[in-house]
Amino acid sequence: MGEGFFEADGSNEMEAMGEDFINVLLRNSLLQIAERDVYGNVESCVMHDLLHDLATSILRGSFREDEITRVRYVFLKDDSSAVLKNNAKYLRTLLFKDKINGNMFSNFESLHVLTFGSREVEELSNEIKKLIHLRVLDIEQTSIEYLPDWIGELFHLQTLRACSYRLKQLPSTLKNLRNLRHLYIEENVELSAEIGLLTSLRTLKIFRVGDKNGYKIEELGSLNCLKGKLQIDNLEMVRNKEEAEKANLSNKPKLLELYLGWKIGRQGETTNDENVLEGLQPHSRLKNLVISGFGGRSFPSWTRNMEVDDVGQGSRLPLTKLVKITLSDCSECEEIPMFGQLLNLKCLRLYKLRNVKSINSSFYGSVNDETRTVFPVLEELVLKTLPKLTVLKGIESVGASAVSVFPHLQHLTIEDCGVLTRFPTHFWSSLKCLNIFRNRSYKPLADIFQAKLTLLTELWIDVIDDVESLPDWLFYSNPNLSKFTIEQCSNLREIPAGLGTLNSLKELRITDCPNLKRIGDLGVNNHKKVSDPLQLCRSVHARLCCIFHVK
Known part of the structure; x- marks a missing residue:
C-alpha cells in the first residue's frame, strides 16, 4: 500500500486489496503463515524456503557501489x-x-x-x-x-x-x-487536538478524553473507519449519556476490541458513569470488551443483557461475536451481567469487583427448551479479588440438572476471594488447569472436587488455611497432571497416594506447609512409603522437582 501499487475503489479499501494479494501468495505457497491473532487472522508471514533460496541465488554476487x-x-x-x-x-x-x-x-x-x-x-x-x-x-x-x-x-x-x-x-x-x-x-x-478531522483513520490504538475543545469524546464521532482495537481512557471527563453518544461507537462495525476506562481510585461522585456507559454502546460485531474503573452500582441495559441497538432498525442485537470480556476495578458494581448466552465467549475475567457479594443465577441467562447449554464455548474463567463474594450460584430453574454448563471450560482461577464459601459442584469435569489462591476457605475447592476431575494437567493451591487433605482419587484419576503446586497451606496434613504414578509430572512444588506429616504411597518401588521428601524428589517421574519446608 505504501508503494502505491493499488488504490481504493468504490467497493474495496486498500487494506482489503492488500489482504487479497497476501491470500493469493499464501494459496500458492509463496508465503507461509507464521502467526495468527486470537481471532484467527493472519498477523505475519514468512517466505517459503525455496523462494528464499531462489531470491538469494539471483541476488548473489559482488558489485562495486558505482555499479549498483x-x-x-x-x-x-x-x-x-x-x-x-x-x-x-x-x-x-x-x-x-x-x-x-x-x-x-x-x-x-x-x-x-x-x-x-x-x-x-x-x-x-x-x-x-x-x-x-x-x-x-x-x-x-x-x-x-x-x-x-x-x-x-x-x-x-x-x-x-x-x-x-x-x-x-x-x-x-x-x-x-x-x-x-x-x-x-x-x-x-x-x-x-482535533483528531476527529482525520476521517481516513483506520488505526488509532488509544484516545484520552479531555475537557477542552478538540480533546472531547466527540472527536471520535467522525472516525467511522476505525478498525481493530481502540482504548478510550479518562471517561470520567464525559458528562452524560448524550455526550458519550457523540463518540458514535455503534456505527464502527470494524472495531473488534474496545477498552472503556475510567480513572481508578476516583474520589467523589460517580453516579453519571452508568449514563455514560449507556451512551457507549458498541457495534454488535465487537469481539473483545474491557470495562475498567466503572463507578456505577449497576451496569446499563446493553451491558447487563449483552444486547445493543441495531442502528437504524429499531430492534436489539445480541453481542454474540464477543470472544473475550474483562471487567476490572468496577468498585461499586453489585451485580455481574448476563454472560451465559454469548455463543462465542471463550474468556471471562472478573478483577477487583470489591462490592459484588454474590453471582446469581441471572449470570447464566434464561434457560428454556431451546437453550440447554450456557457458556457453551467458554474456556477460561478468572475470579480475582472479589473480597465480598460469598457465593457463585448454580442454575436454579426447573430442569436445571439437564442443562450443560461450562462444557468446554479448561482454565479456572479463583484468587483473593476470601469469604467465598459456596460454589457449584457439577460444572467442572472439563477442567485442565485449576488455580486456587488466597481464599482462606477450602469449601470452594471441595465443591469443585465433587465433580471428580479427570483431565487436570495443572493444579495450584496457595494459602488455603483450612485444607487438611486432598481427595484420595486426585492423582489416580488425573494421569496427565504435569504441574502440581501446593503452598502456604498451614493445616495441610497429608498428600494422597498416587504421586508416583504420574508419568507426565514435570514440576512438583510443595512449600511452607508446616503441618504436613504424610506424603502418600508413591506407587513405585513396590509401594514402599518414603518418609524423606528428598527421596520423593528422586522417585517421582519429574524433570523439575522442588520441596521445601514440609516438616
Missing part, C-alpha cells in the same frame, strides 16, 4: 553514499539502520517509504518535508521526543509508525494529514 543502479528498495546498515547518490531519483523504499546525512533527502523525489532504525536519530531533517510522495514514515526505533510541525505538510502520508518510548507529544499540525490511515503510538504519547 536503478535500485528502488534499499536497506542499509551504514552510510553508503555512493549507492544512495546514484539511485536517489529511483528510490521508493529506504530502511536505514544508522544515522544518515539529512541533506540527501531532497534528492529522494520518488521516496514512498522511509524507516529509521537507529537510536542515534534524535530529530528529523527538515529536508524530509520535501518528500511529497511519502506514504509511510517509521520512527519507532529512534530517540525522537517531539515531531516537527512540518509533519503536517506530508499530505500524502498514510501510515505513521511512532511507537517509540521516547516520543512524548504529537504536533498540532497532525490534523492536516487528511490521508492518514494508520497512526501507531504508545499510551504515554499526548495526542494532538
Whole structure:
C-alpha cells in the first residue's frame, strides 16, 4: 500500500486489496503463515524456503557501489553514499539502520517509504518535508521526543509508525494529514487536538478524553473507519449519556476490541458513569470488551443483557461475536451481567469487583427448551479479588440438572476471594488447569472436587488455611497432571497416594506447609512409603522437582 501499487475503489479499501494479494501468495505457497491473532487472522508471514533460496541465488554476487543502479528498495546498515547518490531519483523504499546525512533527502523525489532504525536519530531533517510522495514514515526505533510541525505538510502520508518510548507529544499540525490511515503510538504519547478531522483513520490504538475543545469524546464521532482495537481512557471527563453518544461507537462495525476506562481510585461522585456507559454502546460485531474503573452500582441495559441497538432498525442485537470480556476495578458494581448466552465467549475475567457479594443465577441467562447449554464455548474463567463474594450460584430453574454448563471450560482461577464459601459442584469435569489462591476457605475447592476431575494437567493451591487433605482419587484419576503446586497451606496434613504414578509430572512444588506429616504411597518401588521428601524428589517421574519446608 505504501508503494502505491493499488488504490481504493468504490467497493474495496486498500487494506482489503492488500489482504487479497497476501491470500493469493499464501494459496500458492509463496508465503507461509507464521502467526495468527486470537481471532484467527493472519498477523505475519514468512517466505517459503525455496523462494528464499531462489531470491538469494539471483541476488548473489559482488558489485562495486558505482555499479549498483536503478535500485528502488534499499536497506542499509551504514552510510553508503555512493549507492544512495546514484539511485536517489529511483528510490521508493529506504530502511536505514544508522544515522544518515539529512541533506540527501531532497534528492529522494520518488521516496514512498522511509524507516529509521537507529537510536542515534534524535530529530528529523527538515529536508524530509520535501518528500511529497511519502506514504509511510517509521520512527519507532529512534530517540525522537517531539515531531516537527512540518509533519503536517506530508499530505500524502498514510501510515505513521511512532511507537517509540521516547516520543512524548504529537504536533498540532497532525490534523492536516487528511490521508492518514494508520497512526501507531504508545499510551504515554499526548495526542494532538482535533483528531476527529482525520476521517481516513483506520488505526488509532488509544484516545484520552479531555475537557477542552478538540480533546472531547466527540472527536471520535467522525472516525467511522476505525478498525481493530481502540482504548478510550479518562471517561470520567464525559458528562452524560448524550455526550458519550457523540463518540458514535455503534456505527464502527470494524472495531473488534474496545477498552472503556475510567480513572481508578476516583474520589467523589460517580453516579453519571452508568449514563455514560449507556451512551457507549458498541457495534454488535465487537469481539473483545474491557470495562475498567466503572463507578456505577449497576451496569446499563446493553451491558447487563449483552444486547445493543441495531442502528437504524429499531430492534436489539445480541453481542454474540464477543470472544473475550474483562471487567476490572468496577468498585461499586453489585451485580455481574448476563454472560451465559454469548455463543462465542471463550474468556471471562472478573478483577477487583470489591462490592459484588454474590453471582446469581441471572449470570447464566434464561434457560428454556431451546437453550440447554450456557457458556457453551467458554474456556477460561478468572475470579480475582472479589473480597465480598460469598457465593457463585448454580442454575436454579426447573430442569436445571439437564442443562450443560461450562462444557468446554479448561482454565479456572479463583484468587483473593476470601469469604467465598459456596460454589457449584457439577460444572467442572472439563477442567485442565485449576488455580486456587488466597481464599482462606477450602469449601470452594471441595465443591469443585465433587465433580471428580479427570483431565487436570495443572493444579495450584496457595494459602488455603483450612485444607487438611486432598481427595484420595486426585492423582489416580488425573494421569496427565504435569504441574502440581501446593503452598502456604498451614493445616495441610497429608498428600494422597498416587504421586508416583504420574508419568507426565514435570514440576512438583510443595512449600511452607508446616503441618504436613504424610506424603502418600508413591506407587513405585513396590509401594514402599518414603518418609524423606528428598527421596520423593528422586522417585517421582519429574524433570523439575522442588520441596521445601514440609516438616
